Amino acid sequence: MIPAQVRRILLIAAVILALFWAARARLVPESFGAYGHYRGDSVGEIAAWPIHYGGEESCTKCHAGIDEIKVRSRHASVRCESCHGPASEHALDPVANPQPHLEDTARLCLRCHEKNPTRPPDFHQVDPREHRPGIECISCHDPHSPEESAP
């Protein structure tokens, strides 16, 4: 026979436990712990975030001609969106979402090609104060085929 005072303590403990489990069942999301100590649904939520950069392949589907020139040039490793910016919306609907024009090439090209002592010395660099100051790079150089200069 369990003494009365022990029975009371056991009853109180049982009530507290029941309350704890009831609260836990309500507060902890269903998918918590499905794969580990986290909310399993959050993985799918993060995976569903929208993309902005469509990837090289989404560009070359339509712009194969430009790509053919580029892959044979020294800019072969430069992807379309490196200069033209995120274009996934443009790739989905080119008419409704025209790709914005490039920023001033005198600034854009210098992001990579401005002379800087930290850059690897074999990388092509120019000092914009000495090399045709104020003129857009694109007026002489073709960024899709930088070896060939315009007349």
Add this chain to the structure above:
Amino acid sequence: MRAKRGDLSRKEFLRAAGGTLGLLAATREIALGGKSSPPFPKGSSYDWTAHQYAMLIDLQRCIGCGRCAEACKLENNVPREPIYFRTWVERYRLKTCGEVLVDAPNGGIDGFRADVPPEEIFRSFFVPKLCNHCNRPTCTQVCPVGATFRTKEGVVLVDRRYCIGCRYCIQACPYGARYFHPELRVADKCTFCYHRLVRGLRPACVEVCPQNVRIFGDLKKPESPLVTLLHRHSVQVLKPVLNTEPHVYYLNLDKEVR
């Protein structure tokens, strides 16, 4: 001969404990029955157990153009203020006097000014940084609510709905790879562009790098160029002494880089 009541032998105790644990594991399996993969985008045959993502960064090729940091901000809607980054480019300048200068003005997005006379510089290079997606992350261990975790592919993520914004993880990361999102009031970090990976795309920083400095790949795919490079080169990780086992590897890393 049986010992007196309440005096279990070690063998009996271990047997009972093993049985209890087994029973617990079994009930857990039943509770999770059928849940094998999270809901990935519709029509996707993506299997998250088939990948282990990693990145190799070849420092000799980096020109410090900052396109990676810019693309990361655009792809992931990272606040534009120059203190919030998921990836950024650091410039190391080792002076002839022995001093080491490290800076990353606006994460390298606006370029680096040559403000030290070249004759004072002994050696100089750029170091792109991001979350190392550690195999043994310190950040996930300190989260009090289970809002940050490693996926089956080894990507460390933050659950924005579950994060309470206590910032323990920001403190715990030895690489400074996390920041506190000023609008969402949660911890935020590089996801290896998880939303792109499940669609078969490269992370945005890898996509735009004009020098192929960042080589991204899957360690579970032996034919991937990343695995070949890891086979053939001696690579390093940041702060190896911490035993975090990063999945971001560096090629041609200087001992000064921390």
